[in-house]
Amino acid sequence: MQEDYTYQILKKCNGKVILQIDEQLLDVINAHFTIKPQQQQREVPYSVKKQHNFQRRIVPFFMNQFMHWAEEMGYKQVDGYLRAIHKKKTSKQQKFELGDLKKLFGAINPRTKIIQMETQTKWIEFLGTQAEICVLVNNKIKDQSTKQMYIQAIEHLKAELKKEQPYDKFLSLPKKEESNDSLMEESKEQSIKEEYSSGEFDEYAPTYKEDPYSYLSCAYSNYE
Template identity: 80%
Template sequence: MQDTYTYQILRKCNGKVIMQIDEHLLEIINAHLTIKPQQQQTEVPYSIKKQHNFQRRIVPFFMNQFMHWADEMGYKQVDGYLRAIHKKKTSKQQKFELGDLKKLFGGINPRTKIIQLETQHKWIEFLGTQAEICVLINNKIKDQTTKQMYIQAIEQLKEQLHKEQPYDKFLSLSKKDELREDSIKEEYSSGEVRTDEYAPTYYQDPYTYLSCAYNNEF
């Protein structure tokens, strides 16, 4: 059975009230109003870390989808090129890595020039015509928000193609996030955390408030 707590408003004065309240209920209010410093301090860094973790999953996911697509389309040279890279992976999961994509768009190897250029061309085709479909029909991505994040990531992959060295700094922070993270680290190390954004906020103890009320201090 749910506990029942009572309170009674005794007097109103200048937009404030004097209340008679159950002591247990007051303890619950205290617990909810007090914001712990650690909760405040970890909020922003965690969001940045979460974004970094997702950013690292983008290339392995799409390169794996690209390999399966090349196989389905009968692009034998492209499929063979990708599977040769995939088989060299020593980890149990054998995931593609950002370095594989950087190498694909890096210096041309004279011995594999034709295959490398064809794979580059098919990667561009894949991003433009098939990548979004792969996300939408992928049953392993059940959360719609995550699906949307992967779809948005396709534009990031496309944008990299216009750079002098595609995918060279794909995992780098944006300038805005970089400045934000540096600012947070500096504040934590110095102990001078700004009160308006990260510092803990402690609300006035209701016991003190009631005491002042009865003594006509407001």
């Protein structure tokens, strides 16, 4: 005589079902089918998340300090160049973004070549002589360990200058520190968001058919 087993459907979602069944029925299922338990996704370690979030704050912080330093030093063209970019920000906080730094060290605009190259030179000078001081005297950074993280970040910013495309992969964490593919996807998505939010496709941005250097000249002319 065939035995009767009971079950209850607890939840249905996206083609999956959560069941409550008799233990005897589970034994029957296991005897006739090979069931692999669903692997639990590993959570990204807190330390990796913290590092990734901090890395996104590095460029806005140091570019803002760079702009104020250029003003104090009387580097009028550099200050004007940076303020022109800063003025174009539409967000409430008006923060500099990674895309701004990538443009600075990207293709040279023949019409603003002098100011772009001067700004590059002054950025290198700032990293070498003033960046650490800006961190040490900054009263808004209360935690000493955070100050150390910013100071260590200066070396990462310097190291990027030796690469063929400086700051192009700055938000990507080293592979050995990634716990799963989702972190890499998050990093890629953030890089894309940085590109869009930094004005990559605003009304002044050129298409591939137009002058590829018009963004910088437009930004600087707006300041004037």
